[in-house]
Amino acid sequence: MARLLDVRNLETRFYTQDGVVHAVNGVSFHVDEGETLGIVGESGSGKSVTVLSIMRLIPSPPGKITNGEVIFEGRDLLKIDEEEMREVRGNRIAMIFQDPMTSLNPVLTIEQQITEALELHLGMNHQQARRRAIELLKMVGIPAAEQRIDNYPHQFSGGMRQRVMIAMGLACNPRLLIADEPTTALDVTIQAQIVELVKRLRDEIGMAIIWITHDLSLLAGLADRIIVMYAGQVVESAPTADIYRNPRHPYTIGLLQSIPRLDEKRRERLAPIEGLPPDLIDYPQGCPFAPRCRFAVERCFEEDPPLEKVGPEHEAACWVKPVGQEVLAAWRAAVLES
């Protein structure tokens, strides 16, 4: 598959009164044409800042992209001028956000919000744009689209608003759709509707997707590949099956052990990750996960491990790289004993 997006060594900092926040620290990953990449991480892990950096939507000041390249369709997005970037944004790369309540403009009708992009990027006249907008609303499953298009956002429920957001995102047939926790604010039955919708549209349109979430369960049936982020770094990257079956970074292992499963057979005690994520202002030396890690050795506190190959498409940033089911069992036992 052809490479669509290549992010290399991305680094984003926020210069605040309290100090420099190391939000993204040397993140590298890629997305191929038509592929779905999942990015999983907790709040503060840098997943949203990473994609906002790609879109060059970091508020500056205080934010600044201090290093890296974002190669999209052969061009470095960090080097092109603002005018060219506007051509990319919403046209080649579209984004949908977590909160459909605040990301739609409350004083414009749905029609005005969708047709804006169509008229701007595709040069359609008003009539054409309206027709296309109705088509898009039908595609994302909004009933009575011909009438609903003249409604305002407050007349839609949360799930319906997220559908409108997706319709707006798809308006210009983007090659890449970035979804930043699009279902976090929604109920689980509505989440299932939205996930099914995005999967269907992906197969119909053939776009690539970056899906950001804190919910590792959600990605199991959705992503082709997953990267796990912690403290502004990619700590593990692998095809979806490997992340769940053969995780190699202690943080990924810890996450999988600490979530209860809907299909759990016996009630087993959860094995939480103790401690807290690091302070991104006072960024730790060595591996950022080391203070919470059960496998940490001396080296982990001194030197930050690079991402290293552990399988054909599988990388982990860890000096120890624990492996195998016995290790998982030993981890559980150790956690539960303490």
Place this chain on the structure above:
Amino acid sequence: MDTQRASGNGHTQTLIRVEDLRVYFPITKGIIFQRHVGDVKAVDGLAFEIKRGETLGLVGESGCGKSTTGRAILQLYRPTSGRVYFEDVDLTALKGEALRRMRRRMQMIFQDPYASLNPRMTVGGIVGEPLEVHGIAKGKEKQERVQELLRVVGLNPYFVNRYPHEFSGGQRQRIGIARALALNPDFIVCDEPISALDVSIQAQIINLLEDLQDQFGLTYLFIAHDLSVVRHISDRVAVMYLGKIVELADRVELYENPLHPYTQALLSAVPIPDPDVEAKRQRIILEGDVPSPTNPPRGCRFHTRCPLAMDVCREDPEPEFKDAGGGHYVACHLVH
């Protein structure tokens, strides 16, 4: 309801009994002469009981009335009608001092640890306040008790003079739990206690709640929208839809053998962290949104979204909430 029902680990004595509980919030029109034009029927006829020492999970989507139920049991909202018995005392009939005395025995843990702690009070003040209000301990004795409580929830006792903003979300939730434990309650309503926390912190709090239950013999009503967590922590689980319980059963029974189409859809919508399992799963995708609780559909209130709805479901009366065998309660015409 059948009081013989055995729950997971043989709890027999009933602590909380709810009978036909209704909570309506009036909708009014006009500024001076407020005309009553309708009601939001947040809770519309619930009956269940909670055994001493058990955890009853209450799940449902936002707006289904699960938080209102928790608050109405504690009399934080006075029910529009119905009865709530604590042991054999009818809480809805109590007022003033008599109610206050009962309140010692039931507490609540809130969802948002950022909003539920007073930012101007120290941790010592927050955790010690109930002791003072109920005249249980003062001065040095109170201080000692507060430090003891902090130790119990896994916080450093030296934190007493710090303020909430100095703590992370997980630690704040521990402070809220310490406060709830201060009066040695029998019963705690946990209203989405982990949904505001990060994934790696959630497990810490779940384990803490389980430990405290074992240690102090607590009874929980655990309200959550995360079905995996509810399955993990509960003995029995009740599923709510639009102000009513549609199904209630032992945790294993409910998850392995859901009878109500809504429960089936809800369970099928929850992702499982295993790509092999996910590849084989059949999802039931519900159409549309939850109807408004001001004017719930007639007949079965789920019929507008139910993939299996029959003619009888669209007509009054609503299906009865009945035992389908072995304490598995369900309100559905397909079953009865």
